Amino acid sequence: MSARYVSGKVLGSLATLLFVIAFNFFLFRVVEGDPVANLFRGRNLSQSQRAALTKQFGLDGSTGEQFVRYVQQTAQFNLGRTYTNNQPVASEIWDKAGPTIALVGVSTLLSTIFGVMLGIAAAWRRRTKTDYAVTSFTMTTYAMPDFWLGMLLLTAFAVELGWFPVGGIVDPNSDATGLAKVADQAKHMFLPALTLTLAYLGEYALVMRSSLLETMREDYLVLARAKGLRDALVRKRHAVPNALLPVITLISINFGFVLSGAIAVEAIFSWPGLGLATYDALQGPDLPMLQGLFLVFSAAVIAANLFADLLYGYLDPRVRTS
Amino acid sequence: MRSMGRTMAAAVAVLALVGAVAASAGSEEGKPVAFNVGDTQGIDSMNPIVGVTVPAYEAWNIQYATLTDKSPKDFSTIPGLAKSWKGSADGKTWTYTLRPNLKWSDGQPLTSEDIAYTVNRARKEEWLNYTSVVQNLTATAPDPNTVVIHSKVTDPKLPTMDVYILPKHIWEKQDAKAITKYDALDGVGSGPFVLEHFEKGQFARFKANPYYFGGKSPISSVVLRVFDNPDAMVAALKRGEIDAAEDVPGTAFHQLQKDPDIVTVQGNQGAMEEFAINGGAGLKKPHPALLDPRVRQAIAHAIDKQTIVKRVLSGLGTPADTLSVSPDTSWSPKIPDGQRFDFDIAKANQILDQAGYKDTNGDGIREMPGGGRALKFRYGVRSEGDAGEPTAELISGWLRQIGIATTQKVYNDSQLTEVIGKGDYDLFVWGWTPFVDPDPMLSYFTCDQVSQDPKDPTNYYNDANWCDHTYDALYKQQKVERDRAKRMDIVHQMLTRFYDSAVYDVLYTYPDLQAYRKNKFTGWIRQPEGTGPVIFSNTSPTYASLKPVTASATGGDSGDSGGGSGGLIAIIVVAVVVLGGGAFWLMRRRTADERE
Numbered sequence: 035m036s037a038r039y040v041s042g043k044v045l046g047s048l049a050t051l052l053f054v055i056a057f058n059f060f061l062f063r064v065v066e067g068d069p070v071a072n073l074f075r076g077r078n079l080s081q082s083q084r085a086a087l088t089k090q091f092g093l094d095g096s097t098g099e100q101f102v103r104y105v106q107q108t109a110q111f112n113l114g115r116t117y118t119n120n121q122p123v124a125s126e127i128w129d130k131a132g133p134t135i136a137l138v139g140v141s142t143l144l145s146t147i148f149g150v151m152l153g154i155a156a157a158w159r160r161r162t163k164t165d166y167a168v169t170s171f172t173m174t175t176y177a178m179p180d181f182w183l184g185m186l187l188l189t190a191f192a193v194e195l196g197w198f199p200v201g202g203i204v205d206p207n208s209d210a211t212g213l214a215k216v217a218d219q220a221k222h223m224f225l226p227a228l229t230l231t232l233a234y235l236g237e238y239a240l241v242m243r244s245s246l247l248e249t250m251r252e253d254y255l256v257l258a259r260a261k262g263l264r265d266a267l268v269r270k271r272h273a274v275p276n277a278l279l280p281v282i283t284l285i286s287i288n289f290g291f292v293l294s295g296a297i298a299v300e301a302i303f304s305w306p307g308l309g310l311a312t313y314d315a316l317q318g319p320d321l322p323m324l325q326g327l328f329l330v331f332s333a334a335v336i337a338a339n340l341f342a343d344l345l346y347g348y349l350d351p352r353v354r355t356s
Numbered sequence: 357m358r359s360m361g362r363t364m365a366a367a368v369a370v371l372a373l374v375g376a377v378a379a380s381a382g383s384e385e386g387k388p389v390a391f392n393v394g395d396t397q398g399i400d401s402m403n404p405i406v407g408v409t410v411p412a413y414e415a416w417n418i419q420y421a422t423l424t425d426k427s428p429k430d431f432s433t434i435p436g437l438a439k440s441w442k443g444s445a446d447g448k449t450w451t452y453t454l455r456p457n458l459k460w461s462d463g464q465p466l467t468s469e470d471i472a473y474t475v476n477r478a479r480k481e482e483w484l485n486y487t488s489v490v491q492n493l494t495a496t497a498p499d500p501n502t503v504v505i506h507s508k509v510t511d512p513k514l515p516t517m518d519v520y521i522l523p524k525h526i527w528e529k530q531d532a533k534a535i536t537k538y539d540a541l542d543g544v545g546s547g548p549f550v551l552e553h554f555e556k557g558q559f560a561r562f563k564a565n566p567y568y569f570g571g572k573s574p575i576s577s578v579v580l581r582v583f584d585n586p587d588a589m590v591a592a593l594k595r596g597e598i599d600a601a602e603d604v605p606g607t608a609f610h611q612l613q614k615d616p617d618i619v620t621v622q623g624n625q626g627a628m629e630e631f632a633i634n635g636g637a638g639l640k641k642p643h644p645a646l647l648d649p650r651v652r653q654a655i656a657h658a659i660d661k662q663t664i665v666k667r668v669l670s671g672l673g674t675p676a677d678t679l680s681v682s683p684d685t686s687w688s689p690k691i692p693d694g695q696r697f698d699f700d701i702a703k704a705n706q707i708l709d710q711a712g713y714k715d716t717n718g719d720g721i722r723e724m725p726g727g728g729r730a731l732k733f734r735y736g737v738r739s740e741g742d743a744g745e746p747t748a749e750l751i752s753g754w755l756r757q758i759g760i761a762t763t764q765k766v767y768n769d770s771q772l773t774e775v776i777g778k779g780d781y782d783l784f785v786w787g788w789t790p791f792v793d794p795d796p797m798l799s800y801f802t803c804d805q806v807s808q809d810p811k812d813p814t815n816y817y818n819d820a821n822w823c824d825h826t827y828d829a830l831y832k833q834q835k836v837e838r839d840r841a842k843r844m845d846i847v848h849q850m851l852t853r854f855y856d857s858a859v860y861d862v863l864y865t866y867p868d869l870q871a872y873r874k875n876k877f878t879g880w881i882r883q884p885e886g887t888g889p890v891i892f893s894n895t896s897p898t899y900a901s902l903k904p905v906t907a908s909a910t911g912g913d914s915g916d917s918g919g920g921s922g923g924l925i926a927i928i929v930v931a932v933v934v935l936g937g938g939a940f941w942l943m944r945r946r947t948a949d950e951r952e
Contacts, residue, residue, distance in 0.1 A: 118400050
């Protein structure tokens with residue numbers, strides 16, 4: 035891969051990130067209203083308290099001055115403090131990133147594995163019962179809204195059968211540590227992870243299936259078979275690697291969205307992640323928190339895209355030379 | 357095909373293993389008795405100086421005692437950390453005697469020093485949640501058991517002292533700047549339970565305070581747990597995963613009323629929803645017709661509060677007349693029949709006809725007397741909450757029947773605050789929840805709370821944009837009247853006057869919807885008696901009074917659905933793992949030659 039190709043991609047990503055930083059500031063100020071008045075409605079603040087809060091929130095001065103302050107802060111990797119509880123935005127985001135990465139990361143991983151395998155199975159045995167079964171199953175899960183699927187699973191397995199807790203990430207009455215704690219968390223994560231896995235896997239399966247079907251029409255597969263290779267080897271060594279290219283793009287881009295979480299599913303299962311934090315921050319509006327969240331989300335997507343570009347350049351020589 | 361089957365089998369096995377580990381973690385025995393409470397909102401901060409949300413107040417009620425407490429019956433002042441008190445003749449100086457041998461939960465002595473420290477520092481540093489009580493107070497500690505509190509002004513709220521007293525030996529480590537950022541996870545308090553473990557946005561667990569002056573609770577811990585999905589919270593209550601739930605959705609409430617294991621509570625705290633008309637004293641004037649009291653009165657006659665309560669709240673509310681200024685309803689006057697703006701469309705039409713507002717061009721909408729501008733009003737609809745839009749539909753429908761048109765515009769709370777501050781509206785519907793003392797709610801409608809600064813329009817409370825100097829004079833009188841009966845009489849006059857102006861038509865008061873499991877605990881206390889909530893009340897006396905029903909009943913409650921089937925699923929999942937693992941092994945053998 036040429037240095038020019040790599041540096042071009044990296045610079046492009048950096049430029050996008052800078053644009054996002056500036057854009058974030060103005061995006062959330064489109065919403066009218068005074069966060070101090072809204073957050074402290076009905077609390078008999080004195081004039082000096084109001085002035086102090088306005089200053090603390092960085093809402094004093096003109097929009098231009100506020101913007102300059104914001105850029106200076108962000109350049110020093112300081113995302114500011116939240117309005118609602120006066121804590122550093124970075125640490126608030128960090129606290130909530132763990133649960134989200136665990137839940138959405140695991141679900142994305144599992145749905146990728148299962149989705150790709152189902153897609154391969156369907157394509158390789160096209161127009162058989164396997165193909166019809168896989169295609170109708172994945173079409174169904176793909177079309178289902180994730181919050182609805184989540185509610186169904188919650189009602190069936192947590193409320194009616196009582197196999198899993200109805201929400202949260204740990205049992206609040208337990209002081210378990212080590213393996214017992216992991217087990218407790220796994221128990222809490224099972225239903226939301228199952229929901230997201232089912233919701234995501236259809237996309238991978240369908241893309242993988244159509245990509246593999248296309249590859250299977252290529253001449254070199256006929257040649258491979260003519261050489262006398264077994265069917266499994268033809269698939270494994272010749273068909274799947276080439277058919278995987280579009281799926282790899284999809285996977286890399288989707289991993290960029292892992293951080294932004296899954297607002298609906300997090301809300302249904304009371305999963306304390308970044309998706310929920312975004313929803314809460316919008317109520318204030320808690321501007322520094324929103325800016326911080328969107329910066330992190332955008333940075334993740336930009337990084338994932340960059341990764342996809344570089345990986346693609348590495349995997350497919352046609353991309354890096356063109 | 358085989359290698360793919362192998363990967364698939366491995367993945368199934370991993371997933372099954374997660375399930376097996378998970379399901380087997382279900383049954384724990386010999387757990388101490390915990391009281392689990394579900395709510396739909398979380399504690400934003402454990403720091404009582406800066407926290408905002410309702411569950412944060414619940415947490416402080418649990419962890420911090422106050423100098424005087426409020427009676428569960430009627431909010432009257434009862435002993436807290438102080439066992440008795442005496443006032444000076446002018447009522448400005450009060451001497452409190454503390455209970456003997458008070459201790460913080462960490463065993464340190466709790467003395468008058470801690471109280472003087474909290475009051476004086478809060479005043480000096482203008483602590484957000486303390487100022488309204490302590491701004492005129494100075495406290496001294498002549499001896500460890502005596503606190504003297506002096507007020508610069510006559511204050512009818514005294515001797516009530518309901519600020520959370522903080523342990524000096526913990527909080528003095530934070531300077532004025534650091535204290536507002538302090539996370540307050542120290543868990544040192546003087547209430548029945550103190551913080552043990554806090555996971556923001558998830559739960560807070562409190563353990564029984566061994567040194568609580570009312571005696572150590574037989575309950576080992578209290579958990580306040582957050583559910584972002586209210587239906588899941590109701591399910592958790594039905595299953596026994598939690599023992600009580602706050603903020604139950606109206607639809608689920610009706611179902612829970614039929615459940616024999618559950619007690620439902622409509623806890624009234626005086627929360628109200630009002631239909632407000634721009635009174636015209638603010639930065640911008642409303643439609644000129646609204647400055648005519650007869651038009652406002654006609655509008656009040658056109659609103660059917662019974663129907664709103666029935667349709668919008670599914671009956672879970674009470675139609676109201678005057679402003680609700682306290683959960684103690686004796687502060688609200690009863691408006692006599694004939695003086696009340698009862699629902700009567702014919703009467704409303706008659707008032708408008710007599711006042712000269714006629715439909716001169718035959719389009720169904722009345723015009724100003726002598727023709728001209730049509731009676732078409734701007735109605736601000738709140739997007740947050742479930743009540744705004746359906747209420748707007750109903751009210752606009754009734755107004756059409758009296759020849760008044762509305763143009764609705766939907767705002768979020770932040771936008772609506774701004775619009776109200778600028779006076780840039782004709783009508784809106786929003787609500788308030790009052791404090792126990794009526795003073796704050798009464799203060800919002802004085803003239804100096806009408807927006808006056810166009811650069812900072814939201815710095816004011818008077819969202820009626822109404823100014824009445826007689827009301828203001830009465831407000832000042834009640835603020836220094838120490839005789840409760842006389843003060844109540846003044847408050848009744850003020851509220852009747854405000855009602856007659858018809859700028860602020862209170863539609864209904866609505867309860868806090870709560871539910872709890874019947875068989876696990878006794879000692880539930882409604883505050884105020886008979887009508888209030890059992891948890892999330894003003895001083896939350898339930899926590900200190902709860903007792904487990906019997907030792908045996910407490911263990912089995914949460915296990916009835918989870919325990920038995922937990923074992924079953926473990927068996928199923930283990931079987932899947934064994935089968936999956938076996939298949940995996942077989943496949944590896946069958947494809948061994950290919951791999952080599």
